Amino acid sequence: MTRTGLLRAAAFLAVGIAFPFVFSPAWLVNIGVLTLMYAALATSWNLFSGYTGYITLGQVAFFGLGAYTLAITFEHYGIGSGYNPFYVLPLVGAGVAFASMPVAWIALRTRAMTFAIVTLTLLFIVQQLAFNLHSVTHGSSGLMLPTPTTFGVSTYDDPFYFAMLGILCIALLLCWGVLRSKLGLMLLAVREDEEKARGLGIRVTGAKLIAWWLHVFVTAMVGAVWAYYLTFIYPESSVDPLVMIGAVLMTFLGGRGTLWGPVIGAVVLVPAQQYMLLHLGGSQLYLVGYSAVFVVVLLLLPRGILPSLRDGVTRTRERRRTRLEAAAS
Amino acid sequence: MHQVVQAVILGVLIGGVYALMASGLTLVFGIMRVINVAQGALVILAAYLSYALFSHAHIDPFLSVLIVTPAMFVLGVLVQIVFVRSLRGSDSEELSLLVTWALALGIEGVLSVIFKTTYRATSPSYADKTLTVFGYQFGFVRLMAFIGSGVLLVLLSLLLTRTRFGRAVRATVQNPTAATLLGVDANRVQTLSFGLGVSMAAAAGAVYGVIYPFNPGSHYDLISRLLSIVVLGGLGSLGGAVLASLVMGVTEAVVAVEWKPTWAAFSYFIVLIVVLLVRPQGFFGVRERAL
Numbered sequence: 001m002t003r004t005g006l007l008r009a010a011a012f013l014a015v016g017i018a019f020p021f022v023f024s025p026a027w028l029v030n031i032g033v034l035t036l037m038y039a040a041l042a043t044s045w046n047l048f049s050g051y052t053g054y055i056t057l058g059q060v061a062f063f064g065l066g067a068y069t070l071a072i073t074f075e076h077y078g079i080g081s082g083y084n085p086f087y088v089l090p091l092v093g094a095g096v097a098f099a100s101m102p103v104a105w106i107a108l109r110t111r112a113m114t115f116a117i118v119t120l121t122l123l124f125i126v127q128q129l130a131f132n133l134h135s136v137t138h139g140s141s142g143l144m145l146p147t148p149t150t151f152g153v154s155t156y157d158d159p160f161y162f163a164m165l166g167i168l169c170i171a172l173l174l175c176w177g178v179l180r181s182k183l184g185l186m187l188l189a190v191r192e193d194e195e196k197a198r199g200l201g202i203r204v205t206g207a208k209l210i211a212w213w214l215h216v217f218v219t220a221m222v223g224a225v226w227a228y229y230l231t232f233i234y235p236e237s238s239v240d241p242l243v244m245i246g247a248v249l250m251t252f253l254g255g256r257g258t259l260w261g262p263v264i265g266a267v268v269l270v271p272a273q274q275y276m277l278l279h280l281g282g283s284q285l286y287l288v289g290y291s292a293v294f295v296v297v298l299l300l301l302p303r304g305i306l307p308s309l310r311d312g313v314t315r316t317r318e319r320r321r322t323r324l325e326a327a328a329s
Numbered sequence: 330m331h332q333v334v335q336a337v338i339l340g341v342l343i344g345g346v347y348a349l350m351a352s353g354l355t356l357v358f359g360i361m362r363v364i365n366v367a368q369g370a371l372v373i374l375a376a377y378l379s380y381a382l383f384s385h386a387h388i389d390p391f392l393s394v395l396i397v398t399p400a401m402f403v404l405g406v407l408v409q410i411v412f413v414r415s416l417r418g419s420d421s422e423e424l425s426l427l428v429t430w431a432l433a434l435g436i437e438g439v440l441s442v443i444f445k446t447t448y449r450a451t452s453p454s455y456a457d458k459t460l461t462v463f464g465y466q467f468g469f470v471r472l473m474a475f476i477g478s479g480v481l482l483v484l485l486s487l488l489l490t491r492t493r494f495g496r497a498v499r500a501t502v503q504n505p506t507a508a509t510l511l512g513v514d515a516n517r518v519q520t521l522s523f524g525l526g527v528s529m530a531a532a533a534g535a536v537y538g539v540i541y542p543f544n545p546g547s548h549y550d551l552i553s554r555l556l557s558i559v560v561l562g563g564l565g566s567l568g569g570a571v572l573a574s575l576v577m578g579v580t581e582a583v584v585a586v587e588w589k590p591t592w593a594a595f596s597y598f599i600v601l602i603v604v605l606l607v608r609p610q611g612f613f614g615v616r617e618r619a620l
């Protein structure tokens with residue numbers, strides 16, 4: 001890790017840990033939880049789609065599967081209240097990720113736009129299942145989770161905040177590790193030219209499947225924490241196309257394929273989104289506002305904040321260098 | 330047996346309407362490699378326009394097709410110029426997917442503000458009329474919608490095969506660069522065909538409101554079906570879209586009758602996954618290369 005990289009990570013951790021202590025009112029911590037949730041979702045979306053170039057629009061299906069897995073486990077096996085559910089998160093994540101592999105294998109036989117559409121239908125399939133498997137999910141009446149009673153009233157949101165922060169750190173570490181590894185090189189090769197990569201003997205399907213597994217692993221954990229946080233889930237809220245498009249939008253805003261881009265996108269957009277929900281939510285006008293933000297981002301900053309900034313910096317540096325060279329000669 | 334045949338009839342009639350919506354989607358993809366995720370929202374928009382015309386001006390929904398379709402054609406042309414054309418660069422295909430999704434959200438939002446989210450239905454006096462032939466029932470509205478869709482699809486294929494514009498469109502589908510070199514104005518072809526695709530959605534939507542109740546959120550249900558139809562048929566293939574629509578209509582209707590209506594839509598998704606397992610490019614599609 002470079003020194004600036006270390007500094008960035010340390011600054012991020014410091015701000016992340018200090019936030020609920022500095023801004024302790026519950027509504028602020030609530031926005032913090034949601035921001036971290038979207039940041040983790042966007043980061044894991046980026047881990048698959050940003051690095052491989054395969055756009056998945058079905059991520060939120062696994063968010064919903066994670067949520068339902070935790071809720072159903074609660075109902076049938078009673079995994080205890082308080083902090084206990086947080087300890088089973090990796091199991092939930094890994095379980096959902098393994099279960100998604102056969103579908104991923106089929107979906108990854110298709111390319112480009114077809115892949116995007118097939119993953120989008122995954123979203124609708126899981127939502128349908130949540131509605132229809134009434135005996136397990138209670139259909140549209142939804143599932144209740146026990147409210148943790150051991151958490152303090154004034155600091156009720158804090159454990160969820162730190163759980164989301166922990167998952168986001170895992171997601172960022174995974175991204176960082178993948179980017180530095182041979183796997184990362186394989187994924188980038190797939191993004192640039194899959195046929196050539198295959199021709200060179202890279203096992204493209206294996207690489208894509210590993211990235212898929214990792215992104216579902218993180219996504220399902222986020223979904224499980226979200227379910228425990230809300231203590232009530234139903235099909236429309238747990239498999240919500242708006243959440244999907246939100247995570248994608250944040251990644252695009254911050255910069256696809258970059259490490260910190262999705263986090264920056266979430267930090268910018270989630271508070272804005274919550275503000276719009278608060279002021280325009282009743283009239284559904286927030287949908288119009290949201291889509292307007294979306295279109296502006298895509299049309300004006302299609303490459304994202306970070307890559308555009310980076311370009312700006314290189315350009316100024318080059319200009320300065322040419323000016324210096326001109327002065328020297 | 331009688332029940333299954335009746336279900337097949339129902340499925341084919343509905344499939345015809347879906348074929349009209351999906352043909353616009355797949356046509357636009359073939360020409361400019363843009364998936365218009367807003368196609369479902371545009372269908373719903375047309376359904377509301379036709380609903381408003383029916384309830385305020387007492388214009389028959391089948392007649393309102395003649396008003397709604399040209400209006401939506403203009404809207405489609407504007408959308409293409411403002412949102413789709415301005416996307417440039419190597420990512421433009423993926424970006425178009427997201428921009429049109431945003432457009433769908435915008436339409437949903439505007440419709441929710443104007444019409445609220447309660448379910449509406451356009452119900453002319455003949456809404457419940459049925460014809461009985463050899464003991465099988467044909468809903469009058471569905472039969473008319475099927476025939477209308479068939480006529481429009483034939484007109485569309487005549488437009489594509491018999492006119493100068495159609496030749497330009499097909500040339501652009503086959504090889505955009507060569508078409509431009511031969512003097513085809515690519516921008517004009519793309520804009521007009523986007524408008525054409527949207528007007529297909531509009532024509533189907535004006536009638537959709539008579540067959541099904543709808544609210545602004547209904548577009549998710551529609552777009553999930555439409556997208557899986559065009560993938561099953563093979564992206565860019567008109568014939569494939571029509572065939573896949575009929576497959577979807579029949580699968581859903583038969584499952585609904587023989588098993589449970591709640592699993593109808595789901596069963597179709599399973600058909601899609603199974604077909605993709607064998608033919609990733611769909612019925613008549615060409616295998617896509619990576620972006």
